[in-house]
Amino acid sequence: MSDASLPLTPPSRQPQPGAPDNWRRFFSFSTDHKVIGIQYIVLAFFFFLFGGLLAMVMRGELITPDSDLVDRTVYNGLFTMHGTIMLFMWTFPMLNGLANYLVPLMIGARDMAFPRLNAVAFWLVPIFGVILIISFFVPGGPSQSGWWAYPPVSLQNPTGNLINGQSLWLLAVALSGVSSIMGAVNIVTTIVRMRAPGMGWFKMPAFCWTVLSAQIIQLFGLPALTAGAVMLLLDLTVGTSFFEPSRGGDPVLYQHFFWFYSHPAVYVIILPIFGVFSEVFPVYARKPLFGYKVVAVSSLIITGLSGIVWVHHMFASGTPGWMRMLFMFTTMAISVPTGIKVFAWVATIWGGKLRLTTSMLFGLGGLTMFLFAGITGIMLASAPFDIHVNNTYFVVGHFHYVINGAVVMGFYAAIYHWFPKMTGRMYYEGLGKLHFALTFIGLNLNFLPMHPLGLQGMPRRVASYDPEFAFWNVLASLGAFLLGVSTLPFILNMLSSWVRGETAKDNPWRAIGLEWLIASPPPHENFEQIPIILSAPYGYGSDEPLTANDPTKELASEPSES
Amino acid sequence: MNRRTLLILVGLAIADLLISLWIGQQAYHWMPPQASAEALLVDHLFSFMTTLGSFIFLGVMGTLLYAVLFQRAAKYDTSDGPAIEGNVKLEVVWTAIPIVLVIWIATVSYQTYDRMGILGGMGPMAMGMPMAEAASVAPTEAEPAPINVYARQWAWEFHYPDPDIRSTELHLPVDQRARLLLSSEDVLHGFFIPAFRVKQDVVPGRDISFEFTPIRKGRYRLRDSEYSGTYFAANQTDVVVESAEDYQQWLATAVATPPFAAQNVAYEEFNQETQSALDLGWETVKPAPAPVVNYASSENDPHE
Numbered sequence: 081m082s083d084a085s086l087p088l089t090p091p092s093r094q095p096q097p098g099a100p101d102n103w104r105r106f107f108s109f110s111t112d113h114k115v116i117g118i119q120y121i122v123l124a125f126f127f128f129l130f131g132g133l134l135a136m137v138m139r140g141e142l143i144t145p146d147s148d149l150v151d152r153t154v155y156n157g158l159f160t161m162h163g164t165i166m167l168f169m170w171t172f173p174m175l176n177g178l179a180n181y182l183v184p185l186m187i188g189a190r191d192m193a194f195p196r197l198n199a200v201a202f203w204l205v206p207i208f209g210v211i212l213i214i215s216f217f218v219p220g221g222p223s224q225s226g227w228w229a230y231p232p233v234s235l236q237n238p239t240g241n242l243i244n245g246q247s248l249w250l251l252a253v254a255l256s257g258v259s260s261i262m263g264a265v266n267i268v269t270t271i272v273r274m275r276a277p278g279m280g281w282f283k284m285p286a287f288c289w290t291v292l293s294a295q296i297i298q299l300f301g302l303p304a305l306t307a308g309a310v311m312l313l314l315d316l317t318v319g320t321s322f323f324e325p326s327r328g329g330d331p332v333l334y335q336h337f338f339w340f341y342s343h344p345a346v347y348v349i350i351l352p353i354f355g356v357f358s359e360v361f362p363v364y365a366r367k368p369l370f371g372y373k374v375v376a377v378s379s380l381i382i383t384g385l386s387g388i389v390w391v392h393h394m395f396a397s398g399t400p401g402w403m404r405m406l407f408m409f410t411t412m413a414i415s416v417p418t419g420i421k422v423f424a425w426v427a428t429i430w431g432g433k434l435r436l437t438t439s440m441l442f443g444l445g446g447l448t449m450f451l452f453a454g455i456t457g458i459m460l461a462s463a464p465f466d467i468h469v470n471n472t473y474f475v476v477g478h479f480h481y482v483i484n485g486a487v488v489m490g491f492y493a494a495i496y497h498w499f500p501k502m503t504g505r506m507y508y509e510g511l512g513k514l515h516f517a518l519t520f521i522g523l524n525l526n527f528l529p530m531h532p533l534g535l536q537g538m539p540r541r542v543a544s545y546d547p548e549f550a551f552w553n554v555l556a557s558l559g560a561f562l563l564g565v566s567t568l569p570f571i572l573n574m575l576s577s578w579v580r581g582e583t584a585k586d587n588p589w590r591a592i593g594l595e596w597l598i599a600s601p602p603p604h605e606n607f608e609q610i611p612i613i614l615s616a617p618y619g620y621g622s623d624e625p626l627t628a629n630d631p632t633k634e635l636a637s638e639p640s641e642s
Numbered sequence: 643m644n645r646r647t648l649l650i651l652v653g654l655a656i657a658d659l660l661i662s663l664w665i666g667q668q669a670y671h672w673m674p675p676q677a678s679a680e681a682l683l684v685d686h687l688f689s690f691m692t693t694l695g696s697f698i699f700l701g702v703m704g705t706l707l708y709a710v711l712f713q714r715a716a717k718y719d720t721s722d723g724p725a726i727e728g729n730v731k732l733e734v735v736w737t738a739i740p741i742v743l744v745i746w747i748a749t750v751s752y753q754t755y756d757r758m759g760i761l762g763g764m765g766p767m768a769m770g771m772p773m774a775e776a777a778s779v780a781p782t783e784a785e786p787a788p789i790n791v792y793a794r795q796w797a798w799e800f801h802y803p804d805p806d807i808r809s810t811e812l813h814l815p816v817d818q819r820a821r822l823l824l825s826s827e828d829v830l831h832g833f834f835i836p837a838f839r840v841k842q843d844v845v846p847g848r849d850i851s852f853e854f855t856p857i858r859k860g861r862y863r864l865r866d867s868e869y870s871g872t873y874f875a876a877n878q879t880d881v882v883v884e885s886a887e888d889y890q891q892w893l894a895t896a897v898a899t900p901p902f903a904a905q906n907v908a909y910e911e912f913n914q915e916t917q918s919a920l921d922l923g924w925e926t927v928k929p930a931p932a933p934v935v936n937y938a939s940s941e942n943d944p945h946e
Contacts, residue, residue: 238927416737537834541875
């Protein structure tokens with residue numbers, strides 16, 4: 081057991097080659113997957129706060145019908161950068177952080193397959209983060225074409241400069257793609273090749289299944305987006321004509337490149353959060369994950385289907401009828417593996433011995449929000465209905481229920497659950513519950529009113545709107561401000577707990593899993609000896625041991641691979 | 643499962659169903675006025691999906707809520723729950739239920755789409771017919787030439803070929819098929835009339851023919867639904883649906899009016915001092931001058 085807290089008393093037992101073993105290592109080119117994991121999460125959270133601040137200015141503008149708080153150009157820059165930062169600087173890096181920290185621990189490995197590649201992939205994130213921030217200060221401001229950057233709007237470049245917000249944006253997105261592909265290669269290799277002896281596919285925790293499924297999407301999808309971004313950059317800077325109609329290009333072709341990746345990207349984001357739900361619910365319900373194998377495999381089915389649904393974003397884009405119907409069916413089909421997961425989680429919780437810790441509350445809250453978003457998602461898949469609400473606030477409400485509702489709540493569930501493991505300290509339960517209450521109320525107040533607005537016909541991305549939409553917009557804005565406030569107890573909780581929280585035991589939740597067998601925080605290279613796995617995960621209510629050996633005890637020689 | 647539990651479950655399912663049916667009926671009131679034949683179909687589909695969605699949502703949430711309220715561990719109870727790892731019968735059932743629901747929803751959606759296709763509300767494309775082909779089909783003699791819809795940064799302009807009129811307000815006779823030809827002069831725009839439940843992106847470089855049938859008199863909003871740059875939000879105008887006589891009267895008045903510059907929010911805002919608290923002087927694409935037309939809409943006109 082370790083009483084080390086990271087910032088104050090650096091543990092001196094494990095010498096770390098190449099990296100100082102204190103808080104400074106979080107600012108170094110460390111190759112330790114746990115350091116990189118925390119680097120990703122903390123950096124991403126800073127950008128989450130920044131993106132949230134942009135959103136609060138937007139909601140400030142939208143609290144009145146007229147365009148009066150900020151200039152229209154500023155508003156357009158705000159929503160473009162809000163979306164861009166939340167996706168490329170928050171969700172992707174945050175999830176890579178969770179995967180980096182947890183996957184090697186959960187599969188019984190000492191690090192990722194390619195530790196240096198891992199560090200390079202991470203250090204690209206602050207680089208393109210800085211590029212995005214610089215774009216606020218170039219003449220003409222940042223990109224104002226929305227995070228889709230649909231041409232021809234994205235090609236208009238009113239400044240006439242070569243270096244402009246849009247070209248910097250495209251550069252950042254292309255770099256982000258490169259970084260994510262590096263991460264995906266690393267994570268997929270690690271999961272396929274480095275599982276501990278005895279850990280067959282169906283003894284691997286569900287979180288690793290979802291991470292694997294998500295990262296496979298990165299491998300097949302990102303090349304399309306990155307290629308699209310490079311072509312758009314060429315159109316913008318050197319005058320090629322891939323997408324510019326006045327030069328003979330096809331703007332709709334770009335939409336295919338964009339959505340071929342950017343719809344599956346939603347599953348890259350939500351799948352690991354499904355994994356978090358599958359890890360959290362069994363622990364606090366004291367029951368095995370219901371139908372574990374089916375839940376595990378349904379992640380891969382989602383990956384497969386995610387590659388053939390992208391046109392549902394383009395039902396109004398001049399898409400022929402056969403395509404609308406085909407993609408309507410494929411999109412709806414995704415609700416089958418997703419439905420299986422939802423029912424399995426409910427069955428896991430049902431009849432258990434529930435403990436409503438902060439982590440469990442966020443898990444349940446995230447599940448609720450996801451269920452609602454899933455139902456509006458099926459509605460959106462229905463082409464005749466989508467024609468009406470396409471590009472309205474109904475869509476904005478829907479995907480914020482997914483991304484802010486399910487994903488951010490799932491992230492909080494994960495952080496509260498693994499915080500004792502990451503830091504060796506306990507967080508304050510009372511502050512955590514306050515954080516949950518504010519977040520849950522704020523989210524629903526912010527995003528539920530967007531559904532009636534969309535049904536009534538308020539388009540998304542507007543800086544001003546007709547007065548009849550005012551009522552619901554005021555509610556949404558109040559919700560947004562509350563959501564901003566809700567992050568304060570979280571930040572306070574995390575900082576003060578990390579510094580002076582109660583020392584955490586190795587396994588404070590009495591959870592079953594390799595990461596809970598070792599010290600909190602885990603030593604460098606995690607396991608003294610590689611564990612030998614005997615049983616499937618989630619053995620709650622049975623006495624089967626998880627491993628054949630004690631991975632915290634050193635052996636005279638390494639166990640042979642058996 | 644004994645008889646009593648079964649009865650309770652059936653009772654709860656019936657209650658869930660009744661509440662869901664009621665919510666499904668409410669769904670009609672969440673929509674704008676039903677001003678086109680297409681709107682009736684879309685609203686019916688939405689009500690159907692809302693009913694099914696409510697049934698699932700309430701069923702799952704009810705179960706979760708019961709567990710959260712009544713299945714909590716006692717304070718010092720450190721024991722585990724029952725070690726139930728799965729139940730093949732149950733898993734088959736809840737795989738089958740979404741499959742059946744999805745096929746049901748998809749079938750109803752397909753039928754709705756098909757009926758709208760007959761009505762033509764989904765634009766030029768008959769099932770399986772590519773857009774370019776549909777667009778090139780010459781109108782038959784019986785049909786009048788379509789109204790040209792020009793979308794630009796940031797104005798809507800409607801050109802009636804016979805008699806030759808330009809307007810920034812779209813006038814349509816009630817209960818007659820409206821035939822439009824959409825084109826854009828610069829970037830993507832979206833032709834969206836919420837009261838008609840119709841929407842079509844206007845793609846520069848393509849002429850897209852588009853049809854629907856207004857069935858209710860009134861003035862409705864026409865909005866740009868595909869983000870088109872700085873003054874995107876201001877790029878809206880009105881659609882007036884009126885009786886055939888009023889429509890003819892309007893045509894006659896318009897044709898007698900000499901062209902003048904219409905009211906245009908984007909152009910006027912661009913040319914006046916900014917009123918916003920925060921203006922960073924970021925450059926914008928210059929708005930096209932206000933359209934010169936025989937009849938102009940006014941932002942002060944009331945709409946539904």
